Amino acid sequence: MPESLSRRDFMKVSVYFVGGIVGATVGLPAVGYLIDPALGGVAKEAWIPLGKLADMPEVGKPYPFSFTRVQVNGWERTATSHGGFVIRKSDAPDDLVILNSRCTHLACTVNWKEEERVFLCPCHDASFDAEGAVLDGPPPRPLDRYAEFRVTEDGILEIFYKEG
Amino acid sequence: MWKNIFDWLNERLGLNDLQKSLLERPEPKGNWWNTLGSASLFLFILQGLTGIFLTVYYTPSPDHAYDSVNYIMNDVAFGWLIRGIHHWGATLMVIVVFVHMLRVFVTASYKYPRELTWLIGVGLLIATLGMGFTGYLLPWNQRAFWATTVGTQIAGTVPFVGEFILKALRGGPDLSALTLQRFFAGHIWMLPAVLVGLIGVHLFLIIRHGESHWPKKED
Known part of the structure; x- marks a missing residue:
C-alpha cells in the first residue's frame, strides 16, 4: 500500500x-x-406394479391395466392417467407383450373388441391386432410397448416407466 | 482499450461530472443522520431488485399465491434469502424513511428553499406505506387476508365516500381474487412508478440546493 x-x-x-x-x-x-x-429435473422413472401375473392366466387375452402419475412443477401438481394391456404370448412368464393403450395417431385410448380380436380406436376407427400392429386406419406406427418389465418374487408384474 | 471506451463515454455522458455531483457532493459537516436519505434510496433499490426476482416465481392468484410463496421459501435455491431480504428490507425501509423524516423535521431542513423537497418527501412516505400495505396481502395467508380485511375496513370508515373507497380498494364489496390482483398491480407497477418519479424530483432538488447546514445555537 x-x-x-x-x-x-x-x-x-x-x-x-x-x-x-x-x-x-x-x-x-x-x-x-x-x-x-x-438444474436437475432429470426424467423421472419408476417401476409400476400392474398386478399379479397369476391373475392374467389366459394366453392371447389382453388384460387391461391403468395407473396415474403425478407431476410436480413448482407449486402445481398435474396427474396424468396411463393405461394399457398385458397379453401373454405363451405360458412362459416372460413371454409377454405390454401395450400402451394410447393410439399412435392422435392419442385417443383404444379398446379391445373381443368379437373381432382387435384394438379399436374410437376417434378415427383405427384398428390394431392383438400385438399392436396396425391393421387399418391412419396410425403411423404400431401401439407403443412397455418393453422393460419384470416379475417380482411375490409374482407381481411391474413395468418400467420413464417420463417424457 | 478500456480507457478509450471510458473516455468516449465520458466525453458524451459527462461521467466525471455525474460522479462529482452524485457521489462526491460536499457534506456540510460529517453527520450520520444525514445519510438516512441515501439509506432509504439504497433500500428502495434493494426492494426493487429482490421484488423483481420474486415475481419470477410468485403468482398473484388465490389458487396459487400461498403455494408459490411456499415454493419460493422451501424449494427454490436461495428463495428464502431473496424473500427474506424483501421481507425484512420492507420493515427496515419504513423505519429508515420515518427516521429520515424525523431528522429533517428536527434539523428544520424543510424550510426555504426546501419546502418542495419536504412535500415530495411526504408523498414518498405515503407511497412507502402504500407499498407496505399492498405487499402485506400478497403471501395470501391468514394474517395477510385478515390484515387487509381490517385495513380496508378502516379505509371504509371515511364519512360519505368510505364505502366507495372500500370497494375501490377491494375491487368489490369483499376481499377476493380481484383484491389480490389489484394489490399486486399496485405493489409492482403503480406505487413503484410513483416512487421512482418522486425520488427523481427529490434527488434533483437535493443536488440543486445542496444539503442544509446543521442548525447552530443561533438558529
Whole structure:
C-alpha cells in the first residue's frame, strides 16, 4: 500500500470493496435463484406394479391395466392417467407383450373388441391386432410397448416407466 | 482499450461530472443522520431488485399465491434469502424513511428553499406505506387476508365516500381474487412508478440546493 494513499482515496476504495462484497453475496445467490428450475429435473422413472401375473392366466387375452402419475412443477401438481394391456404370448412368464393403450395417431385410448380380436380406436376407427400392429386406419406406427418389465418374487408384474 | 471506451463515454455522458455531483457532493459537516436519505434510496433499490426476482416465481392468484410463496421459501435455491431480504428490507425501509423524516423535521431542513423537497418527501412516505400495505396481502395467508380485511375496513370508515373507497380498494364489496390482483398491480407497477418519479424530483432538488447546514445555537 503506497504511503501517499489519502484518507479520501482509502474511503473510496473501501466503499467499492465493501460494495462489491455485498453485491456478490446477494448477486451470486440471485443467479442461482433464477436458474434453479433449469438444474436437475432429470426424467423421472419408476417401476409400476400392474398386478399379479397369476391373475392374467389366459394366453392371447389382453388384460387391461391403468395407473396415474403425478407431476410436480413448482407449486402445481398435474396427474396424468396411463393405461394399457398385458397379453401373454405363451405360458412362459416372460413371454409377454405390454401395450400402451394410447393410439399412435392422435392419442385417443383404444379398446379391445373381443368379437373381432382387435384394438379399436374410437376417434378415427383405427384398428390394431392383438400385438399392436396396425391393421387399418391412419396410425403411423404400431401401439407403443412397455418393453422393460419384470416379475417380482411375490409374482407381481411391474413395468418400467420413464417420463417424457 | 478500456480507457478509450471510458473516455468516449465520458466525453458524451459527462461521467466525471455525474460522479462529482452524485457521489462526491460536499457534506456540510460529517453527520450520520444525514445519510438516512441515501439509506432509504439504497433500500428502495434493494426492494426493487429482490421484488423483481420474486415475481419470477410468485403468482398473484388465490389458487396459487400461498403455494408459490411456499415454493419460493422451501424449494427454490436461495428463495428464502431473496424473500427474506424483501421481507425484512420492507420493515427496515419504513423505519429508515420515518427516521429520515424525523431528522429533517428536527434539523428544520424543510424550510426555504426546501419546502418542495419536504412535500415530495411526504408523498414518498405515503407511497412507502402504500407499498407496505399492498405487499402485506400478497403471501395470501391468514394474517395477510385478515390484515387487509381490517385495513380496508378502516379505509371504509371515511364519512360519505368510505364505502366507495372500500370497494375501490377491494375491487368489490369483499376481499377476493380481484383484491389480490389489484394489490399486486399496485405493489409492482403503480406505487413503484410513483416512487421512482418522486425520488427523481427529490434527488434533483437535493443536488440543486445542496444539503442544509446543521442548525447552530443561533438558529
